[in-house]
Amino acid sequence: MQSSGTGQSFASPRRSRQDLVSAIVSGDRSAEAELVDWFARGLAIILSRIVKDHQTVEDLRQDSFRIAIERLRSGALRDPDALPGFMAMIARNVAIEHLRQRTPGALSATAPDPTGGPSQYHDLARKQNAAIVRKILNELPQPRDRELLYRFYIADEEKETICERFGLSALHFNRVLHRARERFRELFEKRRSGGGIVPPLDAPDR
Amino acid sequence: MDHGQIEATNLIDRYLTNRATPEECARFEEHFLDCPDCLSRLESTRGLIDGLKQQPPDTFQRRTWVGFMGWIAAAAVTTFAIFRPPPATPPPVTIPGPTLTARAGPVFTLATVRGAQADAPIVTVSGEFTLALDFEPAPGIKGFAVQVTSGTGEQLMSEVEHPLSASGTIGIGLRSQDLKPGLYRAVVVGKSVDGRELQRVIFPFRFQVP
Structure with a gap:
């Protein structure tokens, strides 16, 4: 069994990757919402593998989508088939950047939990x-x-x-x-x- | 990337526990972002791992008994211990202190993330036990080297390399017969891909006889 390589293999997508990217480039807000719907769960998995706290994961997911949409609007993605890789790369970079800013001392014995307790x-x-x-x-x-x-x-x-x-x-x-x-x-x-x-x-x- | 390959290489488990290579991770991420089946399996496996972590310390206590029985059986081959009945309950493990808990087998967890206890005691146990060193990995660190020394600097366990763990836990096996009562230090050195030392954390603990 193999994924089809298009957004249509997923449960919710309504358009192909190409159509989705084109729609975002042309400023279609519903396409942006579809992008979020499509990738939200997957980005959470990628981010939570790097960042531990669920609230931070949520914040970073929002940042990832903001960056992705800005870049897609500007036409930064030339090959729409590469959309999943593009999204994964942005999420990884956002998480790594978050860790880099947060801690030289992530391994410090006295490092506090900066994110507070769970909801x-x-x-x-x-x-x-x-x-x-x-x-x-x-x-x-x-x-x-x-x-x-x-x-x-x-x-x-x-x-x-x-x-x-x-x-x-x-x-x-x-x-x-x-x-x-x-x-x-x-x-x-x-x-x-x-x-x-x-x-x-x-x-x-x- | 097809599902047969994912299943055969145990990729979902290896991805979530940071046992997969960066290249495998990148390829798998591209795949599962567009694959509801893998996404569902990833979520449920993560749920399982999270649920395991939340189990109270006595959840795995039963395996202490199993381990102890195994130890008894091995000893019976060469000693008169074969004639001794096994105890009705596992040997007691007393772990005071908020950052040190017996999770199983027995497994002693030393945590630095939420405040370390400088002198966490481990009360003697029979045979092997596991010291779980619990912390959050820092960026850039791709693996760890662990060393255990006594308070006087005597090396109990030479440096052992561990891959980076998604859970932030490193498990090292020790034998109680190798330890005398006293202070010990588990030193964890975070290393970059090219082997450079990026961070050093010391987990002090005390081994004692009840």
Whole structure:
């Protein structure tokens, strides 16, 4: 399965990349809104991989769209097919620039959290998110699988190291991860469709 | 980039945990910005990771028991310990202090991001344990070298290279039998792509017998 390489493969886009870029160049505000609709979730993923705080991610996403629209209006993107790469590059640069301005001492032992605490909504959503994971962990057939998830996702141990430690095959390792991911996805979608609060997934821990 | 390749190379996990190369990341970002399926998988995997991080310290406690059983089984092969019944509960792990928590196995987390505790105690445990060093990576840093020394400067663990972590956590394995009660320092050196030292952070901790 492969993405088509055009905006039409996505759920919401109404126009091709070429039409969208042309419309933005010509000052069509609805095209700008469509651009935001199209790339909002993806930019959040890119930004939150670099920046930890969800509010900062949101601010940087706005900055990314502002810069992107300004550049698109000015005709900076010659090849509309390169639109996703163009958007990704802007988001990366915005996030890196934010970090550069913020901290020579990001690793300082006394560096304060400049962004404040999470919002109540965010806090509640994350609690619900944690409850889903708790359920998944309780469903795991073997306690070893919990440890596997922990060591891979949190303690950053390498797959090979974990497999060696537990005498597992790579296949079994992948299966545990796959099942956990899919189960989370299933419960997450179920809650979304049930009208529950959906965790702001653009915000990683801390 | 096709989905078979993404699945086969575990790219979603590797992307979110900063195990993918910059080139892979750039190509994957171009792809998932236009791929609702990958986007959905990325979001759910991130949710899973976030949810794991939020679990209370006792969530993984059960695996301490498993680890301990494994240790007992190994010891039984060569010693008379085979005749000793295993304890009913895992060995106690007492972790006072706001910046040090036992997460599992046991895993001790030392954090600098939200205020360090200069002398976080680790009460002795059986066999191996993991020291998780928790902080926010700074720009320009592509990897870390970690070294553990005693308070007197004796090198307990020579420099080990770690890739940059998306979660900001580095896990290093230690054996309790290698440590005597006393002060230790885990030194993390952030390095650039070409190996230059950009930042140095020291995580002090104390190993003690209850």
